Amino acid sequence: MAERAHPTPGMYWLIAAVLAVITAAEIAVPQISAFDGAPRVLLLIGLGALKFGAVVAFFMHLRFDKPLYRNLFLVGLFGAIPIFTVVLLTFTAF
């Protein structure tokens, strides 16, 4: 067998519940004026990243599967993010 044991369906339901809660929080954040400005942006990005990570790690089994897969995916992801950040910065910051 190529990969380690899968999580159980119970685990999947739990993750889904967490995802639902985070989504609710995401919708709530812009309503709370105390978070306006930079905190809101950071919060939303953080919450989104949490959801992203949860789906990738558990639903896509990346936590349990071969490290090769994780590396292939992360190279794409963490390659794309800085490149496009720099692209956008050239239009605005410098």
Place this chain on the structure above:
Amino acid sequence: MAGAPLAEHAPAAGHDEGHHDVRPVRKTAMWVFLGSECVFFGAMISTFLLYRSNTNGGIGSEIFDIPFTSASSFVLLMSSLTMVLAHGAYYGGDLRQARVWLAATALLGTTFLAGQIFEFSEFIHQGLTLTSSPFGSAFYMLTGFHGAHVAVGVLLLGSMFLLSLGGRLYDDRGLNVELVGLYWHFVDIVWIVIFTVVYLLQQP
């Protein structure tokens, strides 16, 4: 003899007579493809960010209906759950249950698409089109390409479902379902990003 250094362990794969375990082979390719898709969507998301306020004097992000989009985002998020349950069922050998979850996933995906079609027609009605501003172009391209990915996923899920009726999916321990699942979850996480970046962050 110095000329023949021997190290006796082989790399993980590739043992006997060309009968490779297709599992890692195909999953490797799928993950490479998903890595590549990150760049694909990254380019569109950056375009959107660049043009997020380039409304050419017309409609901008104030048009978004956050409650509605939140609902459809939630639908897509939950389809990831049904997808992973389908795969789990296949893996555990419960073909019947797996079929149910597959159908559920396809259904949720279709619901999401329907929501998107509704949203698009609503926006176009209000005057935000592909040709109204760079903002419009970028918005429709990004969400449209995502929608196309969902549509392809629904098509794949439908084929899986039909094949599973003939029991043809079982012998590889649900590898095909797993691969389609990876694709489906990826489409979901892209939407997680889009929902944050395009909808939530653009709120006034």
Place this chain on the structure above:
Amino acid sequence: MALMADTQRTLSPGPRGVWGWLTTVDHKRIGLLYAVTAALFFFIGGVEALLVRMQLFQPNGEVLSSDAYNQLFTMHGLTMVFLVIMPIAAAFTNYFLPILVGARDVAFPRLNAFSYWLFLFSGLLVYSSFLVGGAPDGAWVGYAPLSTQLEEVVRMDFWTVGLQLLGVASIASSANFIATVFTMRAPGMTMLRMPVFVWMALVVAFLLIFSLPAVGIGLFQLFIDRNFGGLFYAAEAGADPLLWQHLFWVFGHPEVYVLILPAMGIVSEVLPVFSRKPLFGYPFIVFSGAAIGFIGFGVWSHHMFTSGMGPIAEAGFGVATMIIAVPTGVKIFNWIGTTWGGRIRFSTPMLFSLGFIAMFVIGGLSGVTHSVIPADTQQHDTYYVVAHFHYVLFGGAVFGYVAGVYYWFPKWTGRLLDESLGKLHFWLALIGFNLTFGPMHILGLNGQPRRTYRYGENLGWDFWNQIATIGAFIILVSFLVFAWNIISSHFLRRGRPAGRDPWDGRTLEWTIESPPPVHNFDEVPQVHALDEFWHRKYAEDDEGRAVRMPDVTGGAVTVETDSGGDGDAHGDIHMPSPSYYPALASAGLVTMGAGFVYLPWGWLAVGVGAVISMWAFFGWSLEPITREH
């Protein structure tokens, strides 16, 4: 006809006839298809270059109109990059990557066939534009908004659609190669025992996988602007044309390493063989190749030093660009280290490899002068840049691949190429090449801009332009010699039979017959070392000098059980069976592409193509992969 039949037998065993080639999923045959196609396109791209040179032979040339000139140089660049160098690299990778890692085929043989046919059909689609109102004429980089402005004609749609499809083909084959390297290596073939060529092919596959999507999005945007009224590049609506340049060069710069790294891999195979020494600093060469690929993703804006980015961004990209010279230098010095202390045979593959090093260093150094930002504001878009990239692309890449052809031709066909003709080819090419592109440095610094179909008198450019044109024709002659060499060796069967191991090689491909059997290895090799084959042939004495072992094929080598080399002797080996679905699927996709060029009534072709490719993809996924021999 007899000649053709013979070709098929000696080039690659398997099903005969056109149908056999059309349905083949054998990585070796697909490799040969890539090679032959690339050679044909090289001829076409070369003729386009010669027409360009004839027009520029003297001031106010009248050989070509401006319109024709723009089409020709655009198609020249596009052809050479996408239809010559990339496919010739794919040819070597397809043919040798599986053999060099001790595999029987690539991970996905049918996907492999699909990539080839998609490449061929897309190339033909782009070229069909010449017959229907003109070829793309917005330069190979297709800067917006010029490329979106040319809206009345479909020319640039051929370009957007063609590049898009070629990109799909490259992504598919890259995923294939990556999966092959990571999952199909023979037992004992650890990553650091892989030949450098395999390493470079792996790096290239990653570069393509992660860079093509960026330009893919850019191309979609251009297409939407041109056909559906999108505003991605409409400055008057507040859009920014520089976005295209970023999306293009985020792909475009890694792309130039896509073109050169496989050639560097080939050179890294050739130098040790003809120096009778192992590659000097193997891990450093491998690592620097990977480093080049990695850093290559962070320098794209050095093509935009004059475009109006801010000075800080320019400075950052300038410095990043300089850094690439370091890992590249590591390679160069290690190559020299490889020849140092060896016993150097100046056979043709070696000559081209040495030529590669020298010419590439010149091109690389002029690249470094580009990274000096103020200097580049003078050099940019002049013939100085044209000189730079022909030194790295022709003196570099082309020389490298030609070295590969001379080196591996015996494995492909079982016959050697003629050495005297080979040397004639080399010297003519080297001289012609330097005459053509050396003067372009001077022309560029003296102010001649590129992509200009004519220039005035009294600008001091006449003499060097004439030399350049003459040089181009010398290159033509040299490659005619090459073509004749190939024809005479293989087709006229005059070449010396090569046997398994004509060069006293070091790697696994030389352990098997020439040409190899369909299944490559009768028995999957067990690998014990880098340069596995060499270590089976040679031991080392106390001083570290090679000593030939008595039994050449001895030890635990592949057991030579085959007698006739026909598949039936190996009933237990399953090879993927031929399939016409890959060709059909790509035909469907290209039909769709052709439809997109001719919107709105092209929607019909889009529909037809979609149906064809859906049918093919379904047939493909349901068809069993292997059939017993």
Place this chain on the structure above:
Amino acid sequence: MRRRVRRGRCVYPACALALLGVILAGCSGSGPQSSLEPAGPSARDIDGLWRLVLVLATIVFVIVAAGMVVAMVRFRERPGDTREPKQLHGNTALEITWTIIPAVLLAIIAVPTLQQHFELRDEPDGPRLDVTVIGHQWWWEFTYPGLTDAEGAPLTTANELHLPAGQPVYLTMTSVDVIHSFWVPPLNGKRDVVPGRVTNLKLEADASVPSEDFGFGPGVILGQCAEFCGLAHADMRLRVFVHSPADFDAWVERQLAPAAEPTGTGPIATGYQTFELVCTACHQARVAGSGGVERLGQGVTVDVDGESFDAALAPDLTHFGSRTTFGGASFDATRDHLARWLANPSDLKPMAPERNDIAAGRILGMPNLGLTTDEIDGLVELLESWQ
């Protein structure tokens, strides 16, 4: 065997020759459009930097070449040679050396590069002459916003840029159609002219422009559009005329004066009628007639990044007679050329006027207007008289 060896040795002469070519380029620059013959401080700085880098690059090449030659000569296979080489696999000390030395060399290049770079990109301080440059397919429009006539209209000309020697000039540039690139090699590097963006470039011309006369007249420097912009990209050239400050002032005064409306009859009057009737659809001119100064024709206004630019549709012809060239500075302004131009502009210069849309402000060249020879003669007379 011997012949082989000899051949092996002469890889090098050939390579050295190529290098010689590059070096020759460094010293043998000549021509009115050459970056190697600077006629201003910016270009001179760049040239100095380039020469430094060339020297370093040459040293690197010589080292690499020497290594190769020595290896090839010493270690070539000689007839009857059967020795087996030592199987060296590498040497970490060497690896470190040839990583660090190039890195140091690059650092040596990087420092002056960045210094120069930021200096060249600075705005000039102190008094300067401002010029607005607008790129068109396929000609240049130059406006001097600080030099205005009595009505407050700024000095406008096409393709020929006049500058006072020794004074910093600051260009503010944009394009009305596609990307172009403003380049006058003897004065400075190029800078792209981008629609939807404003770019800048500073120029300063020496008091004495290269003495060599290339047949273009004294004080003349050539430049050209350097970014591929379609059909007539090759013919989108420009000229810079460097004057002494006094001559420059005189030139400005002449240019600010309106052209004279012809009086009486004759070819020139026919020409003027045609001009008013046909040409002003695209061209502009300031003409002094009986009723005072009149502005013929109109342009467009483009907003870029919050700045507003007045652009013409076609070159302003008020002082056409004072220009030495036309059509993107590609054709000498002789009567003969002008007549051919008016008869069929595309005969001289490849353009795409069939795609013009005057109402939308999109012009891709001057169309064949089907003028009669009389009209052409008249127009030639008229334009030549507008000095």
